[in-house]
Amino acid sequence: MSDTAHRITLAGTDVSFHCDEHDTVLRSALRSGIAFPYECNVGACGNCKFELIDGAVDMKWSEAPAWTDKDRARNRYLGCQCVPLGDCTIKLRTSPQYAPVHPPRRVMGTLAGRCSITHDIEEFRFALSADMPFEPGQYALLNLPGVSGVRAYSMSNIATGDSADDARMLHFQVRRVPNGQGSGVLFGGLATGAQVEIDGPYGMAYLRRNVTRDVLCVAGGSGLAPMVSIARGVAVEPALAGVKLHFLYGGRTPRDVCGRDMLASLAGFDERFRFEAAVSDVAHEDAREPWTGHVGFVHELADTMFGDRLRDMEIYFAGPPAMGQAIQRTLLARKVPFGQVHFDQFY
Ligand SMILES: Cc1cc2nc3c(=O)[nH]c(=O)nc-3n(C[C@H](O)[C@H](O)[C@H](O)COP(=O)(O)OP(=O)(O)OC[C@H]3O[C@@H](n4cnc5c(N)ncnc54)[C@H](O)[C@@H]3O)c2cc1C
Structure with missing residues (x-):
């Protein structure tokens, strides 16, 4: 926790968590193990909406597709897009299935290599500065240079590699999107050795290990x-x-x-x-x-x-x-x- 962290309290409960400066309400909650509902993490699905009861927040992407005029009128915000400006109280219904299996963490990723999969999909491999345990099927957020907001990319590898090196690698398979900012940087501008902040893991569509269907x-x-x-x-x-x-x-x-x-x-x-x-x-x-x-x-x-x-x-x-x-x-x-x-x- 940094000196500039703010305290977020869930209204009507004794649950609270710290949110570092520049971190979002959703991601800091998940880092604290709180079962905050969400799905896409990129402002599009609207599953992470909460009501602001007390305090102030800054919506980093005010044009986020899931943030409607009705939300603005009702003091509702997207947890994935807003950072607190001070201590806040929020109204939110947590749901046990969203409790993170691995609380997300921010690490540095160094682009170690890339290879072509199809005419418009490439695999990008990042070596991590620290461990990031994840479940098969989860995704991470890449903070790419010159891109507004973060971009979600799913891992194609699994966290338990055969070697110690594999355990600190993330493999992403990315499709080149015409005029896309994030995929444009990955395909066009990012040299081997470049460093990118990676935040994860996220996502609920992970392998259920206890189901034998x-x-x-x-x-x-x-x-x-x-x-x-x-x-x-x-x-x-x-x-x-x-x-x-x-x-x-x-x-x-x-x-x-x-x-x-x-x-x-x-x-x-x-x-x-x-x-x-x-x-x-x-x-x-x-x-x-x-x-x-x-x-x-x-x-x-x-x-x-x-x-x-x-x-x-x-x-x-x-x-x-x-x-x-x-x-x-x-x-x-x-x-x-x-x-x-x-x-x-x-x-
Ligand atoms: C859960 C999840 C997993 C994904 N996994 C993969 C994958 O494995 N491989 C893959 O190729 N793609 C994946 N995607 C899609 C990927 O995240 C990008 O949407 C896609 O690469 C296009 O991004 P772009 O920056 O090139 O295009 P753009 O058109 O520049 O950006 C589109 C994306 O960026 C977000 N965005 C745009 N502007 C802002 C802003 N100002 N602030 C914040 N966010 C903004 C949008 O919500 C949208 O997600 C995934 C998406 C999600 C939600």
């Missing part, structure tokens, strides 16, 4: 990373040794398809770990080689392959919002219990 991972676009991390986590978790994992990847054109090689490196590939891909636009001009795999959207592939058996699976998914919404509709129609479905929506 077969696992379905569905990924689209940049949603590859957290699903690969889940698969790697299943592969090394003794409690899940009897669990089969199906990995479905959805791309727009054949050249978007990726992930098979990452699954193929896991012991039991094609038996315990299976990979299928679907492409929605086989006629696209970028489709240089004839596509012989599934045609259509990845949620349709999941429904065709498993039908009502989806109800017996533990399901993780990640990717663009449209894909996430389509999968949720499919799972709802199949009456998959909500508690078996895990995702942190990408924005």
